[in-house]
Amino acid sequence: GAGVSQTPSNKVTEKGKYVELRCDPISGHTALYWYRQSLGQGPEFLIYFQGTGAADDSGLPNDRFFAVRPEGSVSTLKIQRTERGDSAVYLCASSRDSESNEAFFGQGTRLTVV
Amino acid sequence: KNQVEQSPQSLIILEGKNCTLQCNYTVSPFSNLRWYKQDTGRGPVSLTIMTFSENTKSNGRYTATLDADTKQSSLHITASQLSDSASYICVVSGYNNAGNMLTFGGGTRLMVKP
Numbered sequence: 001g002a003g004v005s006q007t008p009s010n011k012v013t014e015k016g017k018y019v020e021l022r023c024d025p026i027s028g029h030t031a032l033y034w035y036r037q038s039l040g041q042g043p044e045f046l047i048y049f050q051g052t053g054a055a056d057d058s059g060l061p062n063d064r065f066f067a068v069r070p071e072g073s074v075s076t077l078k079i080q081r082t083e084r085g086d087s088a089v090y091l092c093a094s095s096r097d098s099e100s101n102e103a104f105f106g107q108g109t110r111l112t113v114v
Numbered sequence: 115k116n117q118v119e120q121s122p123q124s125l126i127i128l129e130g131k132n133c134t135l136q137c138n139y140t141v142s143p144f145s146n147l148r149w150y151k152q153d154t155g156r157g158p159v160s161l162t163i164m165t166f167s168e169n170t171k172s173n174g175r176y177t178a179t180l181d182a183d184t185k186q187s188s189l190h191i192t193a194s195q196l197s198d199s200a201s202y203i204c205v206v207s208g209y210n211n212a213g214n215m216l217t218f219g220g221g222t223r224l225m226v227k228p
Contacts, residue, residue, distance in 0.1 A: 004157070041220055042220040042221040043203070044218070045217070045218070048215065056215065091157055091158075093157070102148070102160050102163065103216060104157075105157025106157050107157050108155075
């Protein structure tokens with residue numbers, strides 16, 4: 001596609017529920033990043049994929065968070081037993097490779113846990 | 115720990131005035147530094163990239179500087195326009211065991227008033 005696409009754009013869920021957030025990167029981009037952004041803050045790193053593998057998942061806050069990228073393109077961020085503190089905008093970015101670090105961002109998924 | 119600090123956190127200026135945003139980083143080893151502009155509800159978009167050997171780079175009314183010795187960068191906006199109202203995020207790229215990783219600053223929220 002022309003840009004990074006994230007779905008849904010908005011998600012409201014009840015505390016304790018499971019959610020999946022999807023990211024379609026730019027075609028051919030091998031590097032994919034997930035970030036979380038709270039209101040008024042800069043993006044906070046969660047996980048970085050190079051191809052199908054999670055090269056760095058040190059930003060995932062706890063084991064309720066998990067992400068996959070099984071075919072090296074689309075990625076899904078999964079959050080189990082959601083908590084109100086998980087409410088944020090979840091941004092996905094992709095870049096052509098790990099050397100070319102211009103990351104192109106999607107518009108984000110706004111997650112609200114009530 | 116790699117860190118990127120930005121100042122001020124927020125700034126209000128009148129249309130037509132100039133302003134300068136600051137970024138200090140401790141990322142090492144350093145690869146390059148980008149300034150991103152993030153409009154409300156959108157993902158960040160790259161404005162300019164600075165590599166180790168570059169001191170100044172301009173993109174229209176935006177001029178970025180880099181001092182790799184003191185690990186400081188600035189973004190100067192000339193003759194501000196209402197459309198410059200956004201968050202400006204400094205992103206530093208540095209190689210680690212996972213490859214080329216991006217460290218984000220917290221951003222400066224700029225509001226340009228008529």
